[in-house]
Amino acid sequence: MVTMRDVAQRAGVSVATVSFVVNGSKPVRDETRERVEEAMLALGFHRNPLGAALARRGHTRIIAMLYPALERPLTPTAVAFFTGASRRAREQGYDLVMWPIGNDAEQVAVLARTGLVDGVLLMEVQLEDPRVDALRTAGVPFAMIGRTAEPEGIGYVDIDFAATTRDAVARLHALGHTRIAFVAGSEPGYQHAARTRAESAYRTAVTEIGGPATVIRVDESPAAGRALGERILTDHPGTTGVVILNEHAAAGLLIGLAHAGTSVPRDLSVVSMSTSAYMAEMAEPRLTYLRAPGAELGEWGVDALLERILSPDHAPRQRLLACEYVAGDTLAPAPAGAGAWAGA
Amino acid sequence: MVTMRDVAQRAGVSVATVSFVVNGSKPVRDETRERVEEAMLALGFHRNPLGAALARRGHTRIIAMLYPALERPLTPTAVAFFTGASRRAREQGYDLVMWPIGNDAEQVAVLARTGLVDGVLLMEVQLEDPRVDALRTAGVPFAMIGRTAEPEGIGYVDIDFAATTRDAVARLHALGHTRIAFVAGSEPGYQHAARTRAESAYRTAVTEIGGPATVIRVDESPAAGRALGERILTDHPGTTGVVILNEHAAAGLLIGLAHAGTSVPRDLSVVSMSTSAYMAEMAEPRLTYLRAPGAELGEWGVDALLERILSPDHAPRQRLLACEYVAGDTLAPAPAGAGAWAGA
């Protein structure tokens, strides 16, 4: 391994000077700099970040993205978070790695104490997220993609699930739908913040248009979607519209509906929230959906995190993004005569 | 930050002794050990891995999984690799992170030189993979999930694509199919090793049963699958069976076939190779498939890598796994009268 000492020797300067050149941390005379650079090139020097990190008390220029839900496949949206974040981090001279650890505070604390990462980006945030306290206690800078119930003082970027849900309901209502069900994921003991906010916005919106609130939970899997599709109109007769926040189950839902003889969108309209083009194309008919801005969330999440790392005294960056509507083949006017709600 | 010095001071011993206790690297008298342990507990000491790594010339007990294809969503199979590998690494006292870097040698070389990881696990291996040379040059231990054209001397674990392909063709042939097409992914300038081996096994197998070899490439996306389904029987009339190695396109293929009025499996049988239950359920009808042993691959990949790290002189571990057949709803006897091939 080529060290700074080797470079210093060859260039006839001290290791301090080499360090100044490498980091641009102090002005160096042009002629000296050139000698150092020449030596680095000739020797193939690359600074050892371990030594650098130790000397500067821990800064590694690595940030970790914590993704807990690795039992399920990553949605295209999650992958887009990751690639967006990764690109942005690299632009800023940081490396971003995905660290697959569970949701419990203990594992997060261990990671934090290792000192191997300068900051942490949290995904799949819950309303009350134990990781937040763990990171606070450990004093590790962090930001969230998503947000807890009370995100005051924490940097985050999140989808505006309330606005997105209102949009979904409004689009159905504009086509005459009033009996609209809401389908979301179900993990026991897991208060996914996005789902909670969307569900509450749904209840408000559907009440405003005079319809009943019907909330359905299914596992995040194609099989669960299929099963739901086969029974949804039996369980909830009269429903003409579905807003679904469960990307893993959406395609299966349409398959199950077809099995049950329900024609989409003639008999039932479906709008899928926080979805990707990939998943829309996976479904038949193609989903009408609200596109999750995955890459943007990743990029801005990194920005929010770097702000915490570099300017801990600034107010944290907080930002909400709405999903954009993308027309597909699962939204149509409510069937004639279905508009009036005959009671529960 | 609590350091070894703090612990040593409190316990009335030297930092060396603390280190011996922490690492179990030398015998320590029980009574001394207890004092040290008590001090560590009281102070909440956790060894700083940066210092440790530097002192022992670089060992961080972190291994990186390199996954280049982050433009597409991760398949459930890829996620299973990752979780399997992650679990196994943790069992062995290592942390595994996913490092999203491109396929080019330069980025790999940079990562290698940072000294931040003890070893590297390569995914999405190409026949001639530039990363292999980069890692060899850098002297970083590595193993592959997948394998290059000439994997001699490199640890790996891979799916036995030749055997799996033969199996797929044989199962179709047993039901009277002889005109069997092979559908795989297409990325320009990218010699995916799995695809190449499967394709060559397909050509041999299909020739042996007296059928024509029809190789079709489509992008790895649901949309490309749809488009192919709509034209496949027009482009390749008389085909009664399809073996597909393209998990992202398989569900779309079935959708496209339905659009074209082709009934699966009555008119056309489909067997999907190296697939997961998740993707099988995404498709309608449910795919008949050969299950990719994702978690096992990940675990054994880590084993192969740790072997390289810990016993560089041992012969590298190399292992092939076959995919297991899972019955679904896309395989049926060839349509009557379709058995004979009337020529190209």
Added chain:
DNA sequence: CTGAAAGCGCTTACAG
């Protein structure tokens, strides 16, 4: 503008 030196937190021959 440049250098000598201390120090980051740990490990590990070497002595005893």
Added chain:
DNA sequence: CTGAAAGCGCTTACAG
């Protein structure tokens, strides 16, 4: 069984 000391590769006040 335990300790004093050198060293891992780098950064950074402090002098000059």
